[in-house]
Amino acid sequence: MAEQAQVVILGGGFAGxxxxxxxxxxxxxxxxxxxxxxxxxxxxxxxxATAEMEFD
Ligand SMILES: Cc1cc2nc3c(=O)[nH]c(=O)nc-3n(C[C@H](O)[C@H](O)[C@H](O)COP(=O)(O)OP(=O)(O)OC[C@H]3O[C@@H](n4cnc5c(N)ncnc54)[C@H](O)[C@@H]3O)c2cc1C
Structure with a gap:
């Protein structure tokens, strides 16, 4: 059986x-x-920090 490919993602921001x-x-x-x-x-x-977000 073929070995599974490994993907390494650098950075856990939105792109990562x-x-x-x-x-x-x-x-x-x-x-x-x-x-x-x-x-x-x-x-x-x-x-x-400035409480500009509205919460339900
Ligand atoms: C002030 C400001 C306001 C913004 N407002 C908006 C908005 O309203 N709407 C919108 O859609 N976008 C907005 N953006 C843009 C948005 O934040 C970026 O487009 C988005 O975060 C880019 O994603 P990214 O994954 O490329 O980078 P990032 O989100 O920067 O992620 C990079 C990741 O890589 C990691 N990293 C960096 N260097 C290393 C290293 N050497 N080793 C290991 N890990 C590492 C960091 O810890 C981070 O988690 C704004 C940006 C700024 C600065």
Whole structure:
């Protein structure tokens, strides 16, 4: 049996996460590497900090 291909995604931002989601049904092993163990969308931080977001 052929060995499964390994895909290494560098960066867990939108591009990296999007690539991982697109490949979720592909017959490959996926490794996502990021320098942090959390995801930050910086543009939202100031909106949270200044309470500009509306919550239901
Ligand atoms: C102020 C501001 C406002 C924005 N507003 C909007 C908006 O309203 N709507 C919108 O659609 N877009 C907006 N954007 C753009 C959006 O944030 C980017 O287009 C998007 O985040 C790019 O995604 P990316 O995955 O390419 O990069 P990033 O989201 O930057 O992800 C890169 C990832 O790589 C990791 N990384 C970096 N270097 C290394 C390393 N050496 N080793 C391991 N990991 C590493 C980082 O930790 C990060 O998780 C805004 C951007 C800014 C700066």
């Amino acid at each position: 996460m999007g690539a991982a989601v697109k490949l979720k049904h592909a017959p490959v092993k996926i490794t996502l590497i990021d320098q942090n163990d959390y995801h930050t969308f910086q543009p939202l931080l100031y909106q949270l």
